[in-house]
Amino acid sequence: MDREWExxxxxxxxxxxxxxxxxxxxxxxxxxxGCLVIEQCLAATLVREAHVPKSFRTGIVAALTGAQRWELDQKQQGREVSKKIAVPKAATPGPVAPCGTRAAYQRHLRNGEPIDDKCRDANSASKRHWTATGTTQVGISQPAPSRPLTPCGSYAAYRRHIRKGEPVDAACRAANTARSARYRAASSTQLSVAG
Known part of the structure; x- marks a missing residue:
């Protein structure tokens, strides 16, 4: 096939x-x-994409999407193209969010509308709320994930007492002393594994 048309x-x-x-x-x-060689482009593309599944035909070529080129290819080969039944969308859209809310801010972005200050402020407040609570739902705050406290009698519990300014009990003090002794003996805080 001659490609000088390209x-x-x-x-x-x-x-x-x-x-x-x-x-x-x-x-x-x-x-x-607006291209002068759109017919040659389409013909060359259909030859190149012959036997290529619909899902692998990507991009816009000759002003057609991959799915449109696949349907055209099927029709030219005399195959029946099954059309999916379109499910109608809801006839009435939901209520429009009033300006000054995050939903209105998102609607302005989606529709390419200018964003007013009230909507911009509402979106900023929503971001701050998200950062603080982990949710955009107003009035709902999720507790911070907490780890179970390490029981007393361990070095981690000793460090917790020190960090929080709590009194250190005898079991935690003994765990700290044992860890220090291990470190001095082995130059490491890790327990040795008996072989």
Whole structure:
């Protein structure tokens, strides 16, 4: 197949990422639709993608998505393409969150709307609440995960008493003394393993 048509393609000097990123799908289709060699591009792509499963056809080529190219390929080969039944979405959307809430802030972002100060403040407050409590639910705070206290009579319990300024009991003091003696004897705080 002759490939000289590629020299006339509109996408020749465009970053290939444009044709594979979801955020630039519209731009990719616009470039393809204005191309002088779109038919040759589609024909070459269908030949190259012959016998390629639908899920492996990626990117925008000849202004078509991978799924659209697969359906076109199936129709050209005379195969029946089964259409999935579209499930209608709910007819009535839920209530719109009022400005001054985190949900309204997210709605502004999603719809590309300008963000007002009340929504920006609500989002900042939500972030602070998340940082402090680990949840965005107002009024719900989760207790900090706690480890069980090490029982007295161990070096860890001795260190806990010292750290918290608590009185040190005899068992913890003995554990600290034994650890110090092991360290002096073996130059290590690790227990020796008998062989």
């Amino acid at each position: 020299l006339k393609s509109a996408c020749r000097n465009v970053d290939p990422e444009v044709f594979f990123a979801d955020r630039s799908r519209g731009r990719a289709k616009a470039i393809c639709e």
